[in-house]
Amino acid sequence: MTRRTRRPQAQPTAGTAARGVPEATVARLPLYLRALAGLAERGVATVSSDELAESAGVNSAKLRKDLSHLGSYGTRGVGYEVEYLRYQISREIGLTQDWPVVIVGIGNLGHALANYAGFASRGFRVAALVDADPSRTGEDVAGLDVRHADDLEQLVAEHRIAIGVIATPARVAQDVCDRLVTAGVTSILNFAPTLLQVPDGVDLRTVDLSIELQILAYHEQRKNGAALALTPEQAVELAEAVRG
Amino acid sequence: MTRRTRRPQAQPTAGTAARGVPEATVARLPLYLRALAGLAERGVATVSSDELAESAGVNSAKLRKDLSHLGSYGTRGVGYEVEYLRYQISREIGLTQDWPVVIVGIGNLGHALANYAGFASRGFRVAALVDADPSRTGEDVAGLDVRHADDLEQLVAEHRIAIGVIATPARVAQDVCDRLVTAGVTSILNFAPTLLQVPDGVDLRTVDLSIELQILAYHEQRKNGAALALTPEQAVELAEAVRG
């Protein structure tokens, strides 16, 4: 989904360990962070890879391999220090810095995103809200003035915004995307159910809510479909197996 | 993220071609469907794998391989008939049937989901809305009465709901999840940023909005970080490469 930024054969970046954390690992780091936050809250000071993996919902081999890409932050025979590992992962992801974000499109979803506590708690700061509907501008949402879409470029520059969130109808999403890119935004999270084109150097992730449901429906259908295609005896057997 | 349902060595399901479409393929079928819908709307009757792949944002080899898992729906030397392929994929995913859905938690996000047009247009019917806050029950959202959480089991049974959507705070998500499962729901789409436990036979997908942002932040940081670690000359070179 992410249009991978093409790069010249990456300068062997000096300094800390191997650059080049696998994409699959990057996608799981936030999971580990969430698990570590939970452990920290419960006052746990040290975890083994088994325990942490369980809290994160992955197996421990995968966890250890993932962490090994970041460096050697554990102690053999002991495990990982919760706060230390938490900091290291945060730093790796970049959450130790401030990320001002603009949300474009303040409909129901934009509202939800603007109020989403999970953003603020992870270094993401909703710095600006923008909507094309003049009747919406000036409205107070999550403690911010909704600004008119015309101000987009100015807001991006003013707040040094690098990340834009598109929560508009699909129809205008490409337009908004182009304007964000032109304004200097280099990472875009898109919730409009449409394919967006971005130039190299701009990262794009699209979350299509209906796609997630469709994937569930596929598996759901197979559960039922399988059952219907079976003899009653087989159906009972399957039901028992499924029930575990 | 999906807890894979463990099954007895799957009865070699009689009838149509090989069961067992790879998970990666399943996740892309909705993309093809979306692309085909766009083409159909523009009156296109036939597409080649090259054209369809472009509309869906994948390469054509992948598209052809994906489609080959469903059957042989194209014509050599010609391409695919848009409406026919669209129907076949819809059927494969299960969108030709009705999927009543319950949404639990009618905050900002629940509101957004209840009103999301992308659901209805794909066979998903929001059949019930549920919230634990008594002051919310009775409220009209998207043409439905919000019902109290106490009615959850009854609503699931009444509407034969197989898919539940959790849009509650993380704190209560496991509770809601357990109740959905007990009530008979076998597919769950979770928007609460927490790890949920479900028994075998229940499919779970979790969408964590902040995780998507974190992944973007990681890459964003590397763009800047790399630039900062370089000499000015290298930075210029990198900037040019990035710009393409």
Add this chain to the structure above:
DNA sequence: GGGTGTGAAGCTATTCACAGCC
């Protein structure tokens, strides 16, 4: 000629299993 369907090759990710260190 043109474009699908598909074996084979290549690549990425996951899992295994154990050496090495505490």
Add this chain to the structure above:
DNA sequence: GGCTGTGAATAGCTTCACACCC
């Protein structure tokens, strides 16, 4: 003794390239 970190083995996914059919 216990648990991390990691090579080696395996599994899964993507891409190539072309036989085959329209």
